[in-house]
Amino acid sequence: MIRSFLRALGPERSGPVRASLALTALVSAVQGVVFALLVPVLAALLGPTPSAAVPWTLLLLSVTALYALLRAAGLFLNFRVGGSISRALHHRLGDHVVRLPLGWFTGARVGELSRVATDGVSRATNVPVHIYPPLVDAVVTPLVAVLALSLWDWRVALACAACAPVLWAVFSLAGRAVGRNDAARDAVTDEAAGRVLEYARAQTVLRAFGGVERGHARLDAALAAEHAASRRLLLRAVPALLGYSFAVRLSFGLVLVYAVLLALGGTLDAPLAVALLVLVARFVQPLAGAADQGAALRMAGNGLGRINAVLDARPLPEPETPVPPRGAEVEFDGVRFGYTDDGPPVLDGVSFRAEPGTLTALVGPSGSGKTTVARLLARFHDADVGSVRIGGVDVRSIGSEVLAEHVSVVFQDVYLFDASIADNVRLADPGAAQEDLDRVAAASGLDSVLAALPDGWDTRVGEGGTALSGGQKQRVSIARALLKDAPVIVLDEASAALDAENEALVTATARTLSRDRTVLVIAHRPATVAAADRVVFLDGGRVAEQGRPGELLAHGGRHAEFVRARERAEGWRLSAEPA
Numbered sequence: 004m005i006r007s008f009l010r011a012l013g014p015e016r017s018g019p020v021r022a023s024l025a026l027t028a029l030v031s032a033v034q035g036v037v038f039a040l041l042v043p044v045l046a047a048l049l050g051p052t053p054s055a056a057v058p059w060t061l062l063l064l065s066v067t068a069l070y071a072l073l074r075a076a077g078l079f080l081n082f083r084v085g086g087s088i089s090r091a092l093h094h095r096l097g098d099h100v101v102r103l104p105l106g107w108f109t110g111a112r113v114g115e116l117s118r119v120a121t122d123g124v125s126r127a128t129n130v131p132v133h134i135y136p137p138l139v140d141a142v143v144t145p146l147v148a149v150l151a152l153s154l155w156d157w158r159v160a161l162a163c164a165a166c167a168p169v170l171w172a173v174f175s176l177a178g179r180a181v182g183r184n185d186a187a188r189d190a191v192t193d194e195a196a197g198r199v200l201e202y203a204r205a206q207t208v209l210r211a212f213g214g215v216e217r218g219h220a221r222l223d224a225a226l227a228a229e230h231a232a233s234r235r236l237l238l239r240a241v242p243a244l245l246g247y248s249f250a251v252r253l254s255f256g257l258v259l260v261y262a263v264l265l266a267l268g269g270t271l272d273a274p275l276a277v278a279l280l281v282l283v284a285r286f287v288q289p290l291a292g293a294a295d296q297g298a299a300l301r302m303a304g305n306g307l308g309r310i311n312a313v314l315d316a317r318p319l320p321e322p323e324t325p326v327p328p329r330g331a332e333v334e335f336d337g338v339r340f341g342y343t344d345d346g347p348p349v350l351d352g353v354s355f356r357a358e359p360g361t362l363t364a365l366v367g368p369s370g371s372g373k374t375t376v377a378r379l380l381a382r383f384h385d386a387d388v389g390s391v392r393i394g395g396v397d398v399r400s401i402g403s404e405v406l407a408e409h410v411s412v413v414f415q416d417v418y419l420f421d422a423s424i425a426d427n428v429r430l431a432d433p434g435a436a437q438e439d440l441d442r443v444a445a446a447s448g449l450d451s452v453l454a455a456l457p458d459g460w461d462t463r464v465g466e467g468g469t470a471l472s473g474g475q476k477q478r479v480s481i482a483r484a485l486l487k488d489a490p491v492i493v494l495d496e497a498s499a500a501l502d503a504e505n506e507a508l509v510t511a512t513a514r515t516l517s518r519d520r521t522v523l524v525i526a527h528r529p530a531t532v533a534a535a536d537r538v539v540f541l542d543g544g545r546v547a548e549q550g551r552p553g554e555l556l557a558h559g560g561r562h563a564e565f566v567r568a569r570e571r572a573e574g575w576r577l578s579a580e581p582a
């Protein structure tokens with residue numbers, strides 16, 4: 004557990020934590036000596052010569068003063084360390100997460116990350132301040148005191164020591180019961196949190212298709228599972244913790260009976276017997292409470308396990324000596340890729356080239372791998388086999404920062420920050436002048452959107468851009484990509500219905516951009532395909548055909564068939580609109 008704690012914190016921050024843990028153990032050991040010194044003091048006071056208590060009392064006072072000093076220093080260090088742990092873990096998680104491949108950030112992972120960064124970190128922060136000190140007090144203090152006890156009466160010390168393995172076994176059983184059930188509850192809590200989010204996000208669909216009750220049933224089932232898991236945790240944890248507390252008190256009772264028998268038998272002085280029993284009684288409460296701390300430690304251990312699982316996610320390997328691209332040509336060379344190691348490949352032997360100054364349309368049925376091509380180009384993932392090159396250099400050798408400068412991707416699910424339109428566009432270049440913003444607004448069609456909004460550039464877009472329409476969001480996103488001025492641009496044309504003006508705008512922007520850049524468009528509309536210089540037609544993760552759009556249409560193969568079907572669908576859509 005402590006190892007997993009130090010691993011989560013990283014080597015550079017583990018020094019102060021080790022010091023705080025060691026000081027806590029030392030404080031508990033000194034406390035054990037303080038308790039042990041009570042025995043000769045009490046034995047002397049209750050015995051025939053009370054004055055013999057004076058030197059022992061002086062020693063007791065000195066060790067108590069040392070204990071008080073160490074305890075104060077320990078508290079100070081623990082609180083300092085506790086305060087820095089949350090910052091350190093957030094930094095470690097943040098630093099690590101930015102190096103993870105973009106493909107790692109699925110919806111479920113984002114939810115998990117948020118729980119790890121809140122609940123997981125807060126559990127870990129509690130360890131040095133609220134969990135570890137009382138637990139160490141409960142274990143180390145009695146241990147030292149029992150060792151010291153053997154100096155006065157080895158038989159009572161041995162009786163105490165004999166209880167230790169039994170108590171340890173019950174303690175471990177209780178801890179394991181709590182740890183296991185807490186981990187199981189964590190899993191269903193994640194599921195329930197995911198369902199709540201899903202239920203909120205899916206309201207439009209659920210209401211449109213009368214599925215509110217069905218959707219609710221799924222949420223209800225997840226919440227019921229969470230309730231059952233919490234009950235199970237309670238039902239298993241409470242008896243285990245009570246069982247341990249009972250074992251501690253029973254052990255104390257047995258030691259008590261044994262000491263009384265020794266005293267009655269005349270082999271143990273009565274004053275010493277009383278003093279020993281006072282000492283042993285002093286441990287009962289902290290020892291009995293140790294199981295609660297042990298359970299809390301297991302729960303913190305589960306939180307740390309989740310933190311370490313995020314920290315163990317493999318970042319994209321960065322090249323030792325990054326090589327900048329020698330141009331903007333995009334090349335896929337025999338690329339094979341699968342999202343999972345055991346599943347079938349999503350791309351299989353994909354090869355094509357896209358020259359600077361051209362517009363390439365990626366076309367193909369749904370699920371054929373077009374978006375995956377865009378993701379590999381922006382290095383969301385690395386190809387399993389083959390090479391993705393920009394300017395003749397494999398994207399793995401370019402280095403993430405330079406690659407990000409070279410490639411701009413405008414996906415369909417545009418994410419905007421809850422800030423002004425200007426701030427959202429300036430994300431690409433925080434120092435951009437107003438003239439630059441106006442230039443990209445004109446080129447992306449954002450200018451007409453701004454003209455219709457009373458606050459223009461200062462309009463707040465709402466969380467995730469909810470205050471703007473789909474077409475408006477896409478224009479902001481295109482303006483942002485234009486401001487970044489990357490030599491390679493990938494545009495994911497909206498597959499959902501856009502108005503004619505927006506459709507024409509995306510095609511026109513792609514054409515304009517391709518004058519001095521390499522532009523790839525994931526094309527869904529015949530008009531965009533027709534405007535392209537080249538078409539790469541994907542089917543089942545393979546390039547089925549590629550060439551100029553006119554040639555492919557004339558050839559009458561898979562691409563021609565696909566475009567005709569789309570044209571028929573669009574014609575149907577137009578004629579189906581109300582007059």
Ligand SMILES: Nc1ncnc2c1ncn2[C@@H]1O[C@H](COP(=O)(O)OP(=O)(O)OP(=O)(O)O)[C@@H](O)[C@H]1O
Binds near residue numbers: 368370373375
């Ligand atoms: N993150 C992912 N994890 C696992 N499989 C995925 C993931 N994303 C896509 N896939 C699978 O990869 C295949 C190709 O998907 P991709 O999104 O690249 O196709 P597409 O041609 O862009 O489809 P569409 O036109 O419908 O957007 C599909 O079978 C899809 O189910």
